Every structure is written in structure tokens, then in C-alpha cells.
Amino acid sequence: MESTVTTAKNEGKTWGGGNEPMNASYGKLMMWFFIVSDALTFTGFLAAYGLSRFKFMESWPLPDEVFNHFPFMHGVNAPMYYVALMTFILIFSSVTMVLAVDAGHQLKKGKVAIYMFLTIIGGFIFLGSQAWEWKNFIKGEYGAIETNGGSILQFVDNTGQRIKLADFAVVLPEERVQHTADKGVWFSSESSLPTYSVAEVQAGFAAHPEILIRTEVLYEGTDAQKADKTLHPELNSKIKHKSVLTREASEDMLSKAHYVVEGANLKRNEYGPRLFADFFFFITGFHGFHVFTGVLINIIIFFNVILGTYEKRRSYEMVEKVGLYWHFVDLVWVFVFTFFYLV
Amino acid sequence: MAHAHVSNTKRIWNVFILLSVVTIVEVILGIFKPEALHHTKFLAMNLLNWIFILLTIYKAYYIVWAFMHIEGEASSLRSAVVAPLVFLILYIMFIFLLEGDYIYEVFRDSTIKWNF
Numbered sequence: 001m002e003s004t005v006t007t008a009k010n011e012g013k014t015w016g017g018g019n020e021p022m023n024a025s026y027g028k029l030m031m032w033f034f035i036v037s038d039a040l041t042f043t044g045f046l047a048a049y050g051l052s053r054f055k056f057m058e059s060w061p062l063p064d065e066v067f068n069h070f071p072f073m074h075g076v077n078a079p080m081y082y083v084a085l086m087t088f089i090l091i092f093s094s095v096t097m098v099l100a101v102d103a104g105h106q107l108k109k110g111k112v113a114i115y116m117f118l119t120i121i122g123g124f125i126f127l128g129s130q131a132w133e134w135k136n137f138i139k140g141e142y143g144a145i146e147t148n149g150g151s152i153l154q155f156v157d158n159t160g161q162r163i164k165l166a167d168f169a170v171v172l173p174e175e176r177v178q179h180t181a182d183k184g185v186w187f188s189s190e191s192s193l194p195t196y197s198v199a200e201v202q203a204g205f206a207a208h209p210e211i212l213i214r215t216e217v218l219y220e221g222t223d224a225q226k227a228d229k230t231l232h233p234e235l236n237s238k239i240k241h242k243s244v245l246t247r248e249a250s251e252d253m254l255s256k257a258h259y260v261v262e263g264a265n266l267k268r269n270e271y272g273p274r275l276f277a278d279f280f281f282f283i284t285g286f287h288g289f290h291v292f293t294g295v296l297i298n299i300i301i302f303f304n305v306i307l308g309t310y311e312k313r314r315s316y317e318m319v320e321k322v323g324l325y326w327h328f329v330d331l332v333w334v335f336v337f338t339f340f341y342l343v
Numbered sequence: 344m345a346h347a348h349v350s351n352t353k354r355i356w357n358v359f360i361l362l363s364v365v366t367i368v369e370v371i372l373g374i375f376k377p378e379a380l381h382h383t384k385f386l387a388m389n390l391l392n393w394i395f396i397l398l399t400i401y402k403a404y405y406i407v408w409a410f411m412h413i414e415g416e417a418s419s420l421r422s423a424v425v426a427p428l429v430f431l432i433l434y435i436m437f438i439f440l441l442e443g444d445y446i447y448e449v450f451r452d453s454t455i456k457w458n459f
Binding site: 022023024029032033035036039040043044047048050051052053054055056057058064079080081084087088091092094095097098099101102239240323324327328330331334335337338341342343 | 351352355356359362363366367369370372373374381382392395396399402403406407409410411412416417419420423424427428431432435436439440442443444446447450451
């Protein structure tokens with residue numbers, strides 16, 4: 001490992017060159033300090049997320065209701081299984097990475113190459129999983145209504161089960177087309193329209209008397225909430241779930257509807273406060289970008305291993321340095337997992 | 344460098360098993376949310392969340408110590424990396440979360456109507 005640095009006959013001469021602060025080579029030391037600064041960047045993001053979450057403590061979406069999809073299990077409620085799987089993939093790719101570093105210490109080129117290759121595969125699987133997760137998040141499942149005040153209203157049946165807009169909304173003879181740049185003035189356009197208009201959802205709601213509205217507000221069983229006549233008497237028995245309104249209160253609430261929300265984008269999302277989707281996209285996106293660059297760097301190092309660059313140097317310290325970065329990416333995911341999916 | 348030519352394979356696999364078990368425990372707790380933990384508050388947060396956070400820190404410790412192998416570095420490097428992070432993260436989290444809670448109370452107690 002010391003082979004990249006001249007250590008000969010410099011013992012005791014602090015200013016004579018070849019002196020390694022903290023017994024670490026230049027590259028490794030700088031990688032550690034890069035990681036410290038990057039960790040603080042992620043801390044800033046997660047702290048901002050925490051602030052918004054504390055700010056909207058009552059209306060923040062419950063993660064197990066948002067992230068409950070699993071591949072090939074359509075319509076099955078599978079909270080957290082998928083992210084747990086993603087966590088395993090990333091931890092396992094960390095293990096192959098550290099095995100590559102370990103093989104590098106013993107100068108076993110073949111083993112280093114194999115483990116690096118496995119690490120790269122793990123990275124790609126993780127990235128693919130994240131793309132699938134984003135797809136589900138953006139597409140949404142149930143759809144919701146946004147009120148004039150910007151709150152999100154979701155729909156449940158009389159047993160408290162969520163129902164989709166498509167299950168009850170009627171189709172009215174309306175002619176509202178998406179305003180694109182080629183239809184009006186060239187400098188103005190709008191994003192794609194929701195499948196249903198507010199009037200269609202309201203008409204469908206009026207036609208189905210069993211449908212109730214679920215607000216964003218968390219039911220905590222406080223005295224004020226127990227005395228609240230607008231809350232449904234039976235469906236709000238358990239605490240820590242979103243409160244369901246009575247039919248009268250639901251009708252009143254729906255008359256304040258302003259927009260139909262399907263899925264999520266940076267402006268609004270069907271899950272809850274707007275900041276929720278913004279932070280989800282930003283933090284998991286930034287982490288995904290780290291994984292992506294990590295995979296790229298791993299590929300470069302993998303080819304260097306194959307070409308025998310480190311064999312010639314008689315030191316695989318470069319593998320150790322990218323390993324540090326890769327483990328850091330895993331470390332960040334452990335925290336993202338906790339704060340987005342568990343807490 | 345003490346770790347330079349010693350193989351750590353056994354320890355690596357042990358840490359992997361440990362991290363996996365902790366993750367499985369977290370997921371099981373997250374799915375079932377035992378009411379005794381979920382509905383009991385301690386220092387403004389429910390016990391379940393405290394468990395999640397402590398387990399996360401436990402995992403982070405093993406990733407940094409075993410995988411990133413900071414245990415094999417000089418103690419000066421170890422403290423130069425870990426100490427600023429611990430201090431700054433605790434500080435920023437305290438100040439941000441306190442402020443978030445303050446804004447929440449302003450929203451809740453003000454006469455402005457938010458849910459309309």
C-alpha cells in the first residue's frame with residue numbers, strides 16, 4: 001500500500017516528504033474528507049425534510065399507505081417489502097465491494113475483478129428498482145381532490161377502504177382539451193389534464209351515497225376530535241390514521257374542490273402536502289444520482305483491475321478508495337430508508 | 344497499517360448478517376407497528392420511531408466501522424471524521440426540528456384557517 005509513496009529514509013524528518021498525516025495516503029484522506037462534506041450535504045437535505053415534516057406533523061402522509069407496491073403483485077397491499085428488498089440489494093453490493101477490497105489487500109486480481117463486477121450489477125439493480133419506485137409514485141393509484149386551500153381529499157367507502165376516482169367518477173359531456181403551445185398563443189401551454197374534471201368527480205360522488213371523504217388530518221383521539229361532529233362516528237375508532245368525515249361533512253368539503261390530482265409531480269401530489277413529493281424526488285433522486293456516479297466510477301476501476309493497472313502498482317488502494325464512496329452511498333440509503341419509509 | 348494483509352472475510356459476512364437481521368426487524372416493526380410502542384411517547388416522539396432511529400445509528404456504526412474500515416485507521420483520522428459529523432448533525436437536527444415544531448404550533452393556534 002505504501003508503494004505509491006516514497007517512504008525510504010524519511011523517518012523522523014517531518015518536512016522531508018513522504019510523511020503521511022494520520023497514517024493515510026493523500027487519496028484516501030481526501031476521500032474521507034469528501035465523504036464528511038457530502039454527509040453534511042445529505043444532513044442538510046434530511047434536516048430540511050424533518051423541518052417540513054414537523055411543520056405538517058398532522059397532515060404528512062403515512063409511508064406504508066404510499067409505498068405499498070411490489071412487482072407482479074398488482075393491487076396487493078405490500079407495505080415496505082419493496083424498499084426492504086432495495087436495502088438488501090444495496091447492503092449486499094456493499095458486502096461484495098468490501099470483499100473486493102479484501103481481495104485487493106491479498107493482491108488477488110481475479111477475485112477483485114469478480115467482486116467489483118458483482119458490485120456493479122448490484123448498483124444497476126438498485127437503480128432499476130428506484131426507477132420502478134418512482135414510476136409508481138408518479139403514476140399514483142387512487143387519485144385525490146385538491147381543495148381551494150390546497151388540502152388533499154381522498155375517497156373511502158363505508159368500511160374505510162380507499163377507492164379510486166375511476167371507480168365512481170362519471171363521464172360528463174365536456175369539451176376541455178389540453179392547452180398546448182400550438183393551439184393558442186405559442187408562449188403558453190399547460191401540463192396534461194387529469195382524467196376526470198372536478199365536476200365529474202362531484203357528480204360521481206353525488207351518485208354514490210356510500211362514499212366518504214378522508215382528509216389529510218391525522219386522527220389522534222383527542223377530546224376536540226372526539227367532540228367533532230364532522231368526523232365519522234364509527235370509522236374513526238383507532239388512532240393514528242387519517243380522519244374520515246361524515247357524509248354531510250364530505251359533501252360540504254367536496255363543494256370546495258378545486259382540482260383533480262392524480263399521482264405526483266413537483267407541483268402537487270395525491271398523497272398529502274406538496275412538499276412531500278418534492279422532498280421524495282429531491283432526496284431519493286440525489287441519492288440515486290450518487291449511486292449512478294458510484295456505478296460509473298466502479299466500472300472505471302473494474303476495467304483498470306482487468307487491465308492490470310493495480311497489479312503493476314502492487315497496490316489495490318484505488319479499489320479501497322472507491323469502496324469508501326460506495327459504502328457511503330449505502331450509508332446514506334440506510335438513513336433515507338428510515339426517514340422516508342419507516343418513521 | 345495493521346489490517347493491510349489480513350483477510351477479514353469472516354467478519355464481513357458476520358456484519359452482513361447483522362445488518363440484514365436489523366433491517367428485517369425494522370421492516371417487521373414498520374409493518375405491524377405494535378401499539379404499545381407506537382402510541383407511547385418519549386421526549387416528543389413515539390417509542391417506535393426512537394427504536395427505528397437507534398437501529399439506524401447501530402447499522403451506520405457497522406457500515407462505517409467494518410465496511411469502510413475506519414476501525415483500522417489512525418485514531419486521529421477516526422476522530423477527525425466522526426466527531427465533526429456527530430456534533431454538526433446533532434446540532435442541525437435539533438435546531439431544524441425545533442423550528443419545524445414551532446411553525447406547526449403557529450399554524451395550529453393561529454386564527455387563520457388552513458383546512459378549507
